[in-house]
Amino acid sequence: MPPETARSAPALPQEALEIASGYAFTGPALDLGALLWDTRCLPDVQIRIPLPMLNRHGLVAGATGTGKTKTLQLIAEQLSAQGVPVFLADIKGDVSGVSVPGVPNERVQERARDVHQEWTPGGCPAEFYALGGMGHGIPVRATVTSFGPVLLSKVLQLNQTQEQSLGLIFHYADHKGLELVDLKDLRAVVAFLTSEEGKQELKGIGGLSTATAGVILRSLAAFEAQGMSPFFGEPEFDTSELMRTASDGRGMVSVLELPGVQDKPQLFSTFLMWLLADLFHDLPEVGDADKPKLVFFFDEAHLLFNGASRAFLDSLTQTVRLIRSKGVGVFFVTQTPKDVPGDVLAQLGNRVQHALRAFTPDDQKALKATVKTFPNSPYDLEEVLTGLGTGEAVVTVLSEKGAPTPVALTRLRAPQSLMGPVDADSLDQAVRSSPLYGRYAEAVDRESAYEKLAAAEAVAAAAPVPRKGAPPREAPPREAPPKEAPSRGRPKEEASVVEQVVGSGLFKSLARSVGTQIGREITRSLFGTARRRR
Template sequence: MTTPTTPDAARAIAQGYAFTGPALDLGALLWDGRCLPDASVRVPLGMLSRHGLVAGATGTGKTKTLQLIAEQLSAQGVPVFLADVKGDLSGVSAPGAAGDRVARRAAEVGQDWSPQGCPAEFYALGGIGPGIPVRATVTSFGPVLFSKVLGLNTTQEQSLGLIFHYADGKGLELVDLKDLRAVVAFLTSEEGKGELKGIGGISPATAGVILRSLTAFEAEGAGPFFGEPEFDTAELLRTTEGGGRGTVSVLELAAVQDRPRLFSTFLMWLLADLFEDLPEVGDLDRPKLVFFLDEAHLLFTGASRAFLEAITQTVRLIRSKGVGIFFVTQTPKDVPAEVLGQLGNRVQHALRAFTPEDAKALKATVRTFPTSPYDLEELLTGLGTGEAVVTVLSENGAPTPVAATRLRAPRSLMGPVAPEALDAAVKGSARYARYAQAVDRESAYERLSERPTPTPTPMPAPAPATRKREERPGEEPGVVEQVMGSGVFQSLARSVGTQIGREISRSLFGTSKRRRRR
């Protein structure tokens, strides 16, 4: 509620945020240099699945904003996923620390502040860093995402897709990196040339580039990220006993900051996997899950057209599965226009205009906001830490008026928890025992490397490469050639229609579609 002395424009803005249903409190309206604690700026809970953007220059408070939204979602029973790139979000699990700054902010915005942490689980890619290991099999990761992490061009990406198609059809399970390397190595070998020609005319040179990129990728230490047990993304949908509070899943990425292409692509695998598993639900009164992708520009750096199209399609469609995505980055221009157009909620922190390029970006950002009584160009460069320009979707789906906002203080700890507390939380989790130990079972590498075994059944006619070998008496056949001619491999090739042998159905990202027990 505003007072009679509040200007008409400010009252009209405040009225735009007076929702009747459940909503999250972002802060209080700023007008003419004053904070109006009775004029709350809010976002309807049901609109959090319409995606959003949290943007602003370094040090303006983006991390605290996503923490503020995340803890309120958890309190409303909505699970949350946080990509913690800088390693400063583990504090969401612990009660905040009272102090003069927090008390002053709470008084300014009319917040009844008390410390409270959220139920949280901590994960780490491949177990590198503090967290329960998160792994994916190469098969489920798929060729489009793999092309992104390997830095392949469009032609090479298409060729990798055909290689996955070949492995799928032959029942060669791609569990870890050595499996994919074994398949590509076979197809580039003398013995595999015939097979290579049979899967779409991939040139040996292109296959060789893929193999070298894969070998270099493995040498960089990427192996632990791929394998089994594969992470079940259903873990991200958990709530506390009785569904009271949503679990905050924090993916700790600080230990792999030097591999941004890998971890940003892994985040898209998580989304793609959820997209394939979750049923259509339409509009809900609250989301099933909300993702916060920090340093979101890393998703799009060096991305192929196919990758960008897949992201756009996923963002567009996953809303109907009840999943919201918030991109957290420095400027809106970090996010492609096709993706930006899908984002209904926006919290824009201060922007800097120190260079002509900055000034140009500022003007472009101002043009993306609805018409406003504020001088947004001046306002966006003058906002303080913990202040932002907000516009969200109202309960009827229309954009709310642009509101300069002083944001609330998070109730959880604004900073990381102690390392020993984080380690105890990880090892005390019920999920730690399930995912901690890697499993290396028989898959494509072992099948292509194993020695032939005697078989009583007649051997089929040899492949051309094998025939050429047999015409050279006294020369021993190669290992891969022996495998291709063995009963084991022939049995494997005939296994189309079985759980392992049938071709895998793939999604927008080329990820495999797997049925999960929900």
């Protein structure tokens, strides 16, 4: 090296050399950016995440406007290029640009020069979805049976007692073959189980109080009044669609559009959890693999944890812990690590922390708590985290051996796709040209619990009931029934209505041909989610 070059590139201090060695991976990895040291960007020291470690989960955190969304986009592009499918929740409506090439400008070119990035515009293969069709994307629906009582209780904001009662209702419906496809099915089952006829059905497994049933029905009515009905129904979305790759081998980026339900945070955060729980329910164990089968970004993660019951958090923690062995990586995206419960945070091995604010006592408390979650480092992290610019972050990941890497102040690369939304016409065209559009676009309302209970009620209503004061009908003499089966000797008109309904041919057939089959096939996951085997 010529003397003048050596003078212009002073030797790195020992601390920076140690950081550099911590990110010198030999296998495939994602490039996040270049090390920042003493106000200088060191492009020869690249900060990276080993590809096999992406299923060890992660956290992307930072205050509003610090660049979290662009970080997601940067990671998603590289995962797609490596053949890994990605799921992104588009909360603000600005992630759709991942599907089209970016637009070069001076800021992008300057960033690329700083970090020695060979920036070329490029988009990813993408599918666009919308909850219940509320938006431009392909409708994503779940049946009530599949969604399960635990997640539905969180959406309806039920307490623990009410959640347990809802679980009892689902248990009954599962075993009687009463499929809960939409909300009217659930209402019908609740109404039946609180009727004089239906109360007998739950005596052996604990009853359903009228007061609790009333709360559940009122919560359902309020939920529907807010326009929530379209999210539950058929055709139910098959979460295996999220695991697809494009014809050129790149991973599909699935973008769930959520601006239309921004004012319903409990709904969309719980629906994201259903997607994750359903994947967990279906995927086989794969152990440690060369690359993840899917990386799932869980945006606005704090909404999932707010007001969550202990049982809910325990199930979530266990799901996150176990889904790693099924090849799925989960990144929680929120403002501070404090938003994530400690048991979950402990499982997030990869961390990208953008700037934090410290304007209030609560901000300062959150800042100190965030610093304590990082490994020891040569940085004064309280000072660093409040001084980061947009597109800069503090990073620590898991090395190829699974050990935490040194904390690295990083200037992040620029995404190569469009950093903003695509126009509505282009989005609609992309959705309608998708092979999935014809499969999910139109809602279907087939026979399920509501229709079956209505039919059984009609059977009961048609049964003759003796008029008060009417003389008993004459019947031909017959032998007394054996003592072990006295009920067989009772006239049909003296049977209770519940026996007419539940004992009718329709219900017996239902219990034999449908109920038994579905009862055997329904196995609920940690979150109580379920679906028939595919």
